[in-house]
Amino acid sequence: MRRFVAHRRWAPAVAVVLCAAAFVAYDVGPAHDARPAWAEPVRNATIVIDQGATRKGFATPEVTVSGGGEVTVVNLDSMDHTVTSVADGPDGLPVFDVRVKAGTTATVPGVAALAAGEWAFYCKFHPSMRGVLTVVGGGGGVEPERPSFEQPLVVPPTKRGADIRLVMRRSLVRTMPDGPRTSMWTYDGTYPGPTIRRRGGQGTKVTFVNRLPRAAGSMSTHLHGDHHEPQHDGQPTTHLIRPGRSRTYDYPLTVDGRPEPGSFFWYHDHRMDRTARNNWRGLQGMFIVTDPPTPGLRLPTGARDVPLMISERSFRADNQLTDPFAHGPRMVGHHGEMAWVGPHAPPDDATVGDTVLVNGRHAPYLGVSATRYRLRLLNSSPFSSYNLTLSDGRPFLQIGTGSGLLPRATVRTSVLLGPAQRADVIVDFSGATGRRLVLESVPAAPGLTGDDARETAVMEFRVGARARDTSRLPARLPSPKLVSPVPTRVARTWTFGLDGNDRHGTFWSINGRAFDPERVDHRARLGTVERWRFRNTSDVTHYVHIHAQQWRTLRRDGKAPPPWERGLEDTWRLEPGEEVEVAARFTDYTGAFMIHCHMLDHEDHGMMARFDVMP
Structure with missing residues (x-):
């Protein structure tokens, strides 16, 4: 089989909820014409x-059709679905x-x-809009395909030096188990780019060279989660890397004069109006900041410390990337703001891939020993979120976020990650x-x-087999210190709409x-x-990301955050109607920084603002 199938395990819990959903009544003619489904096809x-519908779901979450029948969709909403x-x-x-499309039938x-x-x-x-189509009677011959894992997981090459050079270039990379390799924009010829590993406090300079096709334009690289000067932050419109040129980014890996805590960052393109396109084409890589050896803390290391970048793309039959941006919305002016028109203008601008990739490969497998990993x-996807779980129900022991260790490990049966979010977890395969065992995403x-x-594998x-395992966890983890005391007054409210x-x-x-790079908000x-x-x-x-500082989560809808949000964070899930409060101390650097939604189409289409740290 050429591709792995994102096949659901027909989860009983989901089916029960869907079956229990109430139907919306519609006028279908006189009552005496109604017949039970078994009476006639x-x-x-x-x-x-x-x-x-985004809040209420499908009005008819359960529909039935006889084999060979037809299903019509009527969209009465103001959004595309x-x-x-x-x-x-x-x-x-x-x-x-x-x-x-909104207001149409298909x-x-x-x-x-089927x-x-x-x-x-x-x-x-x-x-969150889900339903079940039941086909009764003879039906056709199309059956759902079962998952198949045909190629090994590849861990990106690691770079550890104080001076690193990465060349952005078009390369052929293996994404599918067979067929042609995929042409992508890469850092140093791989997707994801090389993983950079450096200890906190060890200053690191990374030079990015733009050797992409000239039509790709200028690039800007953002080290997501790090603390550094604004000119090294991947500004969307300034300090760009023009075609044929290079730029060196300086990452001291310090915070307020102290080594930066062990973190799981990632680097990616951040060019204004082109962020979704450039990430889709491959400009993403991982960056791991390590802590010095700590007495009593023996986490899995070496081959048992595995970075996993989960993303998604859509491919043509020849394994080449589709171009969902070829007929995107057109930018216009709107009372001094930039706005977009066309069939893919907000809110109908989500870029969703149909094929899930892990470290750039579709449906990979990893051989592990029966020990802790x-x-x-x-999640480096442009739009989708994943609620990750293991197929046999064994737990994750979450020890950290992307910005450092948690105060205590927390046991979780599933880990929800939206775009740009990270989680540091221990899995015991004993x-x-x-x-x-399948790592899969199952909606709540x-x-x-x-x-x-x-919902996908x-x-x-x-x-x-079992192997020697010396890893251990203390009752309390050496997590970074959180900012305290915290003001009771909210200095700024950011409303996402x-x-x-x-x-x-x-x-x-x-x-x-809408975002204006010249306006200070x-x-x-x-x-x-x-x-x-x-x-x-x-x-x-939305998934809200703040540049510049390490942030503490204070309240979520007026309540204390869950245990997995009680460390440092840089990206938060924000559901409709929800409020989240965070706090940080502004240290080290002055200048312009960004706050934006990390659903990349939302960022490109206005959902970004600028804040300046002043002397």
Whole structure:
């Protein structure tokens, strides 16, 4: 089989919730015409999408059709939606997938060929919208494909020096288990780029050379999560790396004169209006900051310390990347703001891939011993979130975020990661010798946090024999010190929303405005501690990322944050109607920094703001 299939395990919990959902009543004619499904074939079925579907889901989450029948989708919402099969076919693509524009009707392709059974579907743009199509009677011959893991996981090469040179160039990389290699934009010829490992406090200079095709334009590299001067922050419009030129970024790996805590950062392109495109084409890599040896702390090391970059792309039949940006929205002016028009303008601008990659490979496997492993999990997708779990239900022991260790390890059965979020976890494979365990993403039940996560298998662990394991965890972890005391007054509220209109253009906004690199939206004083609040007034979840500092999570909807958010953070999930409060001390550097949504299309289409740290 050419591609792995993102096939759902027909999760009973999900099915029960969907089956229990109430139907919306629609006028289908006189009551005496209604007949039970078994009385005669159901030749046609209708999936209805009502206004406010991003919050309420499909109006008809369960539909039934006879084999060979047809399914119509009616979209009464003001947003575009899709009806996409969770199960994939032999080509590795969803068995059915249709985009239904706002206010239109469409037919779901391929239904007549489906075999009898239940076929789960969802909206790619709003994955919390889920339903089940039941095919009864004869049906066709198309069956869901089972997962297949055909190629080994590749861990990117590691660079450890104080002076590192990375060349951005177009290269052919292996993404699929067979067929042609994929042409991507890379750092040093690999996707992801080389993983940089440096100890905190060891200053590191990274020179990026732009040898991409001239039409690619200028680039800007952001070391996500690090603390450094603004000119080395990957500014979206200044300090760019022009075609044929290079730029050296200086990362001291210190905070307020002390070594930066052990962290899991990543570097990626941050060019204004091109961030989603440039990341999609491959400009991503991982950066690990290590702590000095600590008495009593013996975490898995070497081959048992595995960084995993989880992302997604869409491919043509020849294994080449599709170009979802070829017919993107057009930029226009809107009362002094920049806005976008066209069928893919906000809020219909989500870039979602149909193929999941781990360290650049589709459906890889990793051989492990029956011991403890440290997995550094990163979601570098442009839009999708993943609620990661292991197929046999064994737990993750989360020991850190992307910005350092937690005060205490916390046991989790699943780990939800949105775009740019990271988690540092320990998995104990003891007792699983000879078994194959699947790392998969399973959405939470509707209405719960994580119900918008993608449903898919991610990779496989092939567990071998037991081996010597000297790793140990203390009751308390040497986590970074959190800023304290914290002001009671909120210095700045950042409201994430959708503004504009269909006539003059729409844009993702912060405090009602689209990004302007020349406008300063907030000023903070060096050496002070500020408390910030995020609010989401839109109908979709956002992932808020702040540059410059290490931040402490204070409150989530007025309550203490969960245990896995009680360390340092730089990216937060912000659901519709939710409020999150954070705090940081502004140290070391003055100048311009950014706050933005890390759903990359949202960032490109206005959801970014500038704040300046003043002397």
